[in-house]
Amino acid sequence: MDRTMQLGGSPSAVEIKGFSVPAGFTGLRRALELCRLSVVACGLTLVVTTAISLPGLRLGLVPRAMARVRALADRQRERAASWSGVQIPGPPAPLPPVPTDASGMIARYRWITGDPQTRREFAWVFTDPFVGAFLAFVPVALLLSGLWGIFLAFFGVPLSAEVDGLWYEFVPINGTATAVLAGVLGLAQLPLALWVAPRAVRRHALYTRSMLAPGEQELMASRIEHLTTTRSSAVDTQMAEIRRIERDLHDGAQARLVAMGMTLDAAEHLLESNPEAVRALLIEARQSSSKALEEIRNLVRGIHPPVLADRGLADAVRALAMVCPVPTEVEVDLPGRPEMPVESAAYFAVSEILTNVAKHSHADRARIDIRYDHGVLRITVTDSGRGGADASRGTGLRGIERRLATFDGVVAVNSPANGPTVVTMELPCALSSPKTTSS
Numbered sequence: 001m002d003r004t005m006q007l008g009g010s011p012s013a014v015e016i017k018g019f020s021v022p023a024g025f026t027g028l029r030r031a032l033e034l035c036r037l038s039v040v041a042c043g044l045t046l047v048v049t050t051a052i053s054l055p056g057l058r059l060g061l062v063p064r065a066m067a068r069v070r071a072l073a074d075r076q077r078e079r080a081a082s083w084s085g086v087q088i089p090g091p092p093a094p095l096p097p098v099p100t101d102a103s104g105m106i107a108r109y110r111w112i113t114g115d116p117q118t119r120r121e122f123a124w125v126f127t128d129p130f131v132g133a134f135l136a137f138v139p140v141a142l143l144l145s146g147l148w149g150i151f152l153a154f155f156g157v158p159l160s161a162e163v164d165g166l167w168y169e170f171v172p173i174n175g176t177a178t179a180v181l182a183g184v185l186g187l188a189q190l191p192l193a194l195w196v197a198p199r200a201v202r203r204h205a206l207y208t209r210s211m212l213a214p215g216e217q218e219l220m221a222s223r224i225e226h227l228t229t230t231r232s233s234a235v236d237t238q239m240a241e242i243r244r245i246e247r248d249l250h251d252g253a254q255a256r257l258v259a260m261g262m263t264l265d266a267a268e269h270l271l272e273s274n275p276e277a278v279r280a281l282l283i284e285a286r287q288s289s290s291k292a293l294e295e296i297r298n299l300v301r302g303i304h305p306p307v308l309a310d311r312g313l314a315d316a317v318r319a320l321a322m323v324c325p326v327p328t329e330v331e332v333d334l335p336g337r338p339e340m341p342v343e344s345a346a347y348f349a350v351s352e353i354l355t356n357v358a359k360h361s362h363a364d365r366a367r368i369d370i371r372y373d374h375g376v377l378r379i380t381v382t383d384s385g386r387g388g389a390d391a392s393r394g395t396g397l398r399g400i401e402r403r404l405a406t407f408d409g410v411v412a413v414n415s416p417a418n419g420p421t422v423v424t425m426e427l428p429c430a431l432s433s434p435k436t437t438s439s
Contacts, residue, residue, distance in 0.1 A: 024194025028143060030083055030201045034136035037076065042129035044069050048122065052108045062108045063095055066118060069125045070095065073212055080205035088209045091117045117214060124211040135204040142193035145169075149186015153179050256292035260285045305347070313343045317350055317368055325358045326383065328366040336431030338377055342407055346379060346427060349400045349411075353381045353423055356396050361385025361421060377427040387419035400425070 048069065051061045070091065080086040096115045113119045152159070152168050156179035160166035166173040168182035267281040308316040314332040321328035337343065350368065357366050363385035371378050389397065390413070401411045407427050415421040 024191075024197050027197025027199075027201050028139055028193065030079075031136045031139050031197050031204075034079070034201065034204055035133060035140065037072065037079075038129050038133035038136060040072060041125050041132070044072060044125050045129060048125065052112070062111060066095060066112065066121065069121050073121050073124065076208050077212065080208050084202040084205035086202070086205035086209055088205075088213050092214055120212055120214075124208070127211065128208075131207060132204060135200055135207060139193045139197035139200050142189050142196060146186040146189030146193060149182045149184075149189065151186075153183020153186070156182055256288045256295070260288040260292070263288065308343060308347050309340075312337045313346055314370065316347050317370065320347075320351055320354055321366075321368060324354045324366070326354075326361075326363050326366050328354065328368060330368045330370075332370045334370060334372050334377075334431070336372075338427070338429045339432050342377065342427055342429040345403050345407060345409070346377060346425070349403060349425055350379060350381065352396055352400055356389070357381070357383045357385065357421075360389075361419075363419070363421075372431060375428055375430065377429050379425045379427075381423045381425075383419070383421050385419050385421055387415045387417050387421050389413055389415035389421050389423075397423075 044065065048062070048065045051065045074090070077088040077090065080088050095118060096111070111118075112122045149168055152166070152173055156166060156168070156173040157176060160173040160179075169185065171178050171182050171185065173179055173182060263281050263285045267278045267285070270277045270281070305316055305319075307319050312334075314330075314334055317332070318330050321330045338346070354366070357363055361383045363383035366381065366383040369380040369382075397411065397413060404411060404425060404427060407429070409425060409427040412424045412426075413421070414424075
């Protein structure tokens with residue numbers, strides 16, 4: 001057996017044919033954790049079976065049991081990704097709604113099997129106590145078998161005489177020689193257990209992916225549904241924006257221009273009879289034109305701010321921070337500019353969040369961090385306020401979610417009681433032009 005010592009590393013980091021002893025111990029620990037989760041899956045199997053088959057129970061108990069199954073499946077997805085690098089896509093949709101007019105075992109079973117993801121999780125929770133537990137227990141069994149062989153090397157002979165014959169695998173323990181042979185075989189199984197452990201953990205992750213990963217057709221259907229929803233939301237948002245612009249023009253600049261026209265008409269009739277009154281009317285008309293121009297500029301700035309078009313997202317966000325009532329620090333690391341629609345969506349999302357910070361957070365400082373990494377524009381807004389922000393209880397964060405969902409963007413809010421509040425937005429995009437903002 002070839003052994004090479006890793007000089008300069010940990011003294012226990014011995015490479016034995018492509019694996020390290022510490023990695024083997026880590027694999028054993030993870031295999032034990034997977035065995036424990038298989039026991040949990042076994043318990044959930046009993047719960048789901050009872051919820052389906054026991055008469056007198058309501059249908060609502062089945063979704064509760066399947067929600068626990070989904071939570072356990074999510075933990076297994078996390079383990080597979082962090083321990084073995086095996087990515088398992090999450091459920092493309094939440095649990096289906098529960099039919100209120102159905103009862104009985106058949107209705108419960110149909111509720112589970114009607115949704116592909118729920119059906120996969122149902123099958124997984126029944127097989128994991130057997131297949132998953134077997135894959136995870138193999139290195140543990142090798143370890144226990146090796147320790148048993150070593151134990152027999154010292155105590156096997158008297159123990160065999162006491163129980164009238166004892167075997168270790170294929171070796172009958174009938175004397176000192178066979179006991180020593182059992183010990184040698186057991187000792188050889190210890191490094192084998194360390195070698196098998198990380199491979200068993202990865203094999204378990206691959207098995208879990210085969211059971212839980214959605215099919216291509218289902219992912220495509222989910223993607224189409226997502227695009228349909230976001231497109232409808234984008235159309236609704238655009239129509240609402242058009243109505244807002246129309247209302248602002250009608251109630252603001254248009255009304256002022258109509259009033260200015262009436263003032264000029266009155267000045268025309270008084271031009272020869274009362275020049276002083278004409279002067280006053282002209283001054284009034286000039287003031288109305290200035291206010292109308294200011295309202296039009298504000299309207300244009302609300303559609304697409306000039307600083308955003310001229311200087312890019314970084315300087316536009318810095319301009320927002322300068323006028324925010326809460327002292328705000330901005331840090332930007334953008335090697336280029338996103339496309340204009342993405343840039344605009346990100347700008348107005350940050351503007352909405354800063355407005356919420358100023359109105360509701362009672363914060364004394366805030367921070368905006370904008371970065372681009374691996375094709376994703378990531379914006380993090382942090383404030384030192386009282387926390388408690390919840391997208392389900394307000395229209396501001398939901399509006400941001402809808403705005404970013406048009407570009408496949410996501411919003412994550414972490415706002416515990418007493419703060420701080422951290423809002424993270426991610427937008428997949430490409431940087432299409434060189435950086436033009438100031439540093």
